[in-house]
Amino acid sequence: MRIVLVGPPGAGKGTQAAFLAENLSIPHISTGDIFRANISQGTPLGRQAQEYMHAGQLVPDEVTIGMATDRMNEEDAAGGFLLDGFPRNITQAQALDSYLQDSGEKLDAVLDLEVPEDEVVRRIAGRRICRNDSSHVFHAEYGPPTREGVCDHCGGELYQREDDREETVRKRLAIYHSETEPIIDHYKAQGLVTTISALGEISEVTERAMRALNRD
Numbered sequence: 001m002r003i004v005l006v007g008p009p010g011a012g013k014g015t016q017a018a019f020l021a022e023n024l025s026i027p028h029i030s031t032g033d034i035f036r037a038n039i040s041q042g043t044p045l046g047r048q049a050q051e052y053m054h055a056g057q058l059v060p061d062e063v064t065i066g067m068a069t070d071r072m073n074e075e076d077a078a079g080g081f082l083l084d085g086f087p088r089n090i091t092q093a094q095a096l097d098s099y100l101q102d103s104g105e106k107l108d109a110v111l112d113l114e115v116p117e118d119e120v121v122r123r124i125a126g127r128r129i130c131r132n133d134s135s136h137v138f139h140a141e142y143g144p145p146t147r148e149g150v151c152d153h154c155g156g157e158l159y160q161r162e163d164d165r166e167e168t169v170r171k172r173l174a175i176y177h178s179e180t181e182p183i184i185d186h187y188k189a190q191g192l193v194t195t196i197s198a199l200g201e202i203s204e205v206t207e208r209a210m211r212a213l214n215r216d
Contacts, residue, residue, distance in 0.1 A: 001024055001026060001080045001082075001108045001109070001213065002080050002081055002100070002105060002106065002107050002108050003020070003024075003026075003080075003081070003082045003083065003107070003108060003109050003110070003111060003213070004082075004083045004086075004087070004096075004107060004109075004110045004111070004187070004192075005017050005020070005082060005083065005084050005110075005111050005113065006110060006111070006112050006113070006180065006183065006184060007112060007113030007114070007115065007198060008113075008115060008117075008120050008173055008176045009120060009124060009169065009172050009173065009176060010115065010119075010120035010121075010123040010124045010169070011113040011114075011115045011120070011198045012113065012115075012198050012202065012205065013084050013085070013113060014030065014084060015202055016113065016198070016202070016205055016206060016209060017030065017082055017084040019202070019206045020082055020206065020209055020210070020213075021082045023206070023210065024080070024082070024213075026077075026079065026080040026081050026082055027074075027076050027077050027081050027082070028081075028082050028084060029068070029071050029072065029077065029081050029082065029083050029084065029086070030084045030085055031064070031068070031084070031085030031086045031088070032085060034067045034068060034071050034086075035049060035059075035067065038067050045063055045066050045067050045070070046067075048063050049063050049064075049067070061089070061091045061092055061095070064086065064088070064092065065092055065095045065096075068083070068086045068087075068092075068096075069095075069099055072099065080108075083096075087183055088179065088180055088183075089179045089180060089182070089183065090182050090183060090186060092183075093183045093186050093187070094186075107187075107190075107192055108192075108213075109192055109194060109212070109213055110184070110187040110192045110193045110194070111193075111194055111196060111209055111212060111213075112184055112193055112194065112195040112196070113196060113198040113205070114195050114196065114197055114198060115197075115198045115199065116199075117173060119199065120169065120173060121166055121169050121170065121173075122141060123139075123142075124164050124169045125160070125164055125165065125166045125169055126139045126140040126141045126142065127139055127140075127160065127161070127164050128140060128145070128149075128158040128159065128160060129158065129159060129160075129161055130151040130153070130154065130156040130157070130158055131156050131157045131158075131159055132151065132154050132156030132157075133151075133153070133154060133156065136151050136152075136153045136154065136156070138151075138152075138158060145158060194212040196208040196209055196212055
């Protein structure tokens with residue numbers, strides 16, 4: 001299967017992508033992973049991306065598209081893949097359409113994870129990270145530490161990342177609405193979109209997604 005996973009920040013795309021890819025035995029292709037791999041390996045596209053990032057600029061679509069295309073051409077993706085974070089806008093969606101058409105392939109489904117905006121803000125703005133170890137993550141409401149502001153694991157100070165502040169989250173949501181949401185209509189016109197609620201337990205959301213793919 002060839003699947004695109006889309007949804008706002010805080011919808012749990014990365015978590016669901018990992019579960020779905022494992023259940024479907026296809027690779028989870030994440031934009032973040034692609035960027036990190038190309039930069040760490042020093043590929044020409046990775047070097048280009050790093051130059052823009054160091055300059056505080058957005059990486060151009062053609063660089064992102066090139067990285068995604070290279071990854072989809074790898075052997076493990078020959079039988080299908082799950083895309084997480086790509087395409088991010090209409091230009092990238094059209095490039096994916098062209099790539100698939102040229103390859104004689106097609107998308108099987110686009111899963112749209114739906115979460116109310118206020119819930120997105122609660123999920124992200126409530127995160128607290130340990131200064132000693134960023135893998136120690138708590139949530140002010142859903143998974144608080146035993147002592148406020150103190151990591152249960154090592155006693156380190158917990159803090160809120162700048163990216164997790166409410167005003168920043170709302171700006172990220174505004175960008176999502178203006179740049180990424182239009183790809184949903186793009187794929188609805190192709191009859192590919194199923195919208196599922198991303199509220200509830202992780203396993204519940206995964207079950208909804210698998211039912212949407214007729215793989216329950």
